[in-house]
Amino acid sequence: MTQPVMMFAAGFGTRMGALSAKQPKPLIHVAGRALIDHALDLARAVDAAPIVANAHYRAEMLAAHLAPLAVQVTHETPDILDTGGGLRAALPLLGPGPVITMNTDAIWSGPNPLSLLLRYWNPEVMDALLICVPLDQAIGRKGTGDFTRMDDGRIQRGGDLVYGGVQILKTDGLAEIDAPVFSLNRLWDxxxxxxxxxxxxxxxxxxxxxxxxxxxxxxxxxxxxxxV
Incomplete structure (x- = not known):
């Protein structure tokens, strides 16, 4: 059974300054390739399908880049929907089962994080499994971490683990959130x-x-x- 993947690519990328003034952040190049292409490598390596990306800022540029790459694009218009609203809007393309979600503004060195998700995912006890990175292995991260992991693998807010931007989660709870625009933090809570x-x-x-x-x-x- 193939695993659907949702790639978050709709943001404005304001922290990138002039680099995102005329292009969406996922198209900014790192080592000669667009950021989103590095993320696509990870998804293709686990034979993910379908692969869906959301788009809002400079959506036409992102859609043109992804059109030949077998990635379906959901256009968020007129408003950007944040991660939770964006994932919910893409569910008709992704299907009803668990979905891997990916941020597209990170580079990984080590095992494919999507392979780890699929290896350790246990839907009997989990509704979401996040890949988290220890602070001393999180390059470019400023400030504190996001979570603390208990001995049984459950996590709580605050601590020295940084959410790496990839996870697998069940999407059933999205229907219960009464807002068009919302973060997946609400589902995590x-x-x-x-x-x-x-x-x-x-x-x-x-x-x-x-x-x-x-x-x-x-x-x-x-x-x-x-x-580094």
Whole structure:
């Protein structure tokens, strides 16, 4: 059975400054390739299908880039829907089962995080499984982490683990949220309250490419640099 993947690509990329003034952030190049193409490599390596991306800012540019790559695009208009609203709007393309979601502004060095999700996913006890990165392996991350992982794999808010931007989750709860625009944090909060929000700790390194300063760090990581 193939695994559907949702790629979040609708944001404005304001932290990128001039680099995103005339193009969406997922098309900014790292090591000679668009950020979203690095993410697509991970999805294709696990034979994901369908692959869906949302688009809002400069949507026509993103759609033109993805058209020959067998990626379906959902256009969020007139308003951007945030991660939760965007995922819910894409469900007719993704289907009713669990979905892998991916941010498209990170570079990974180590095992394919999607392979780890599929290996450790246990729908009997989990509603979501997040890949989280220890702070000392999260290159370009400033500030504190997002979560703490308990011995049984469940997670709580606050701690020294950074959410790496990929997860597998059940989407049933999206229908219960009475808002057109909302973050997946709302769904996570429900799952955590029910003891069904889990994480796997990534063994490699990860680089945030949310600002221009992240680009050389990510390129050094891809070259195997040790000083990042």
């Amino acid at each position: 429900q799952m955590q309250a029910q003891g069904r929000l889990f994480a796997h700790v990534y063994p490699g390194r990860w680089c945030d490419v949310g600002t221009p300063e992240g680009i050389p760090l990510a390129e050094d990581l891809l070259r195997g640099g040790e000083h």
